[in-house]
Amino acid sequence: xxxxxxxxxxxITATGQRVTLRCSPxxxxxxxxxxxxxxxxxxxxxxxxYNGEERAKGNIxxxxxxxxFPDLHSELNLSSLELGDSALYFCASSVGQGLSYEQxxxxxxxxxxx
Amino acid sequence: xQKITQTQPGMFVQEKEAVTLDCTYDTSDPSYGLFWYKxxxxxxxxxxxxxxxxxxxxxTEGRYSLNFQKARKSANLVISASQLGDSAMYFxxxxxxxxxxxxxxxxxxxxxxxxxx
Numbered sequence: 001x002x003x004x005x006x007x008x009x010x011x012i013t014a015t016g017q018r019v020t021l022r023c024s025p026x027x028x029x030x031x032x033x034x035x036x037x038x039x040x041x042x043x044x045x046x047x048x049x050y051n052g053e054e055r056a057k058g059n060i061x062x063x064x065x066x067x068x069f070p071d072l073h074s075e076l077n078l079s080s081l082e083l084g085d086s087a088l089y090f091c092a093s094s095v096g097q098g099l100s101y102e103q104x105x106x107x108x109x110x111x112x113x114x
Numbered sequence: 115x116q117k118i119t120q121t122q123p124g125m126f127v128q129e130k131e132a133v134t135l136d137c138t139y140d141t142s143d144p145s146y147g148l149f150w151y152k153x154x155x156x157x158x159x160x161x162x163x164x165x166x167x168x169x170x171x172x173x174t175e176g177r178y179s180l181n182f183q184k185a186r187k188s189a190n191l192v193i194s195a196s197q198l199g200d201s202a203m204y205f206x207x208x209x210x211x212x213x214x215x216x217x218x219x220x221x222x223x224x225x226x227x228x229x230x231x
Contacts, residue, residue: 002158002160033219042222042223042224043205043207044221045218045220048219055217056219057216058219088157090159092159097217102149102161103149105151105158105160105161106158107158108158
């Protein structure tokens, strides 16, 4: 158990809908990262927050947005869902934001868009 | 061009033997970090080992060691004394910070390791 929690574990929804994925980092960790893992795209970095502020942005679609709240939990919002958004979404956390900080991953949320 | 290349889609190793998983990377940034993660069939991602671009010595964590050859831009993972529980997908990843931008995190396509009894 990494100490990172993600809810829900599974989510099934229809195209065009909007969903919110939630992540609670390990106690003491200030950085939260979101990743998408799909069969065709592999593991893709989406976005990073550090202590409430956006720190890095990867291949995140405009239909997706995220935020980190004062209690450090984070939410990833996915809207206008398409079939291709079906994937495993991971949240990870680390103590700091620099190059040397290892990331601890949550169990993931499996999103299925039908 | 691929930033992280893992050329071995799948590998087999006999239990108790050592195995090397290859990873090459491409960056022009002088400051970067290299990571290896393990993903068992259960799906979670487990951090294994980290190597900084300025680290003089190869990183080691228990049975895991990272063979870092900076000039060749390779960061191979060596697992010693393989165990059945090592059977999993292994991902090499790089975190870089271009001088003109923010951090970037790139993962390879992974190597599936199967340990044979």
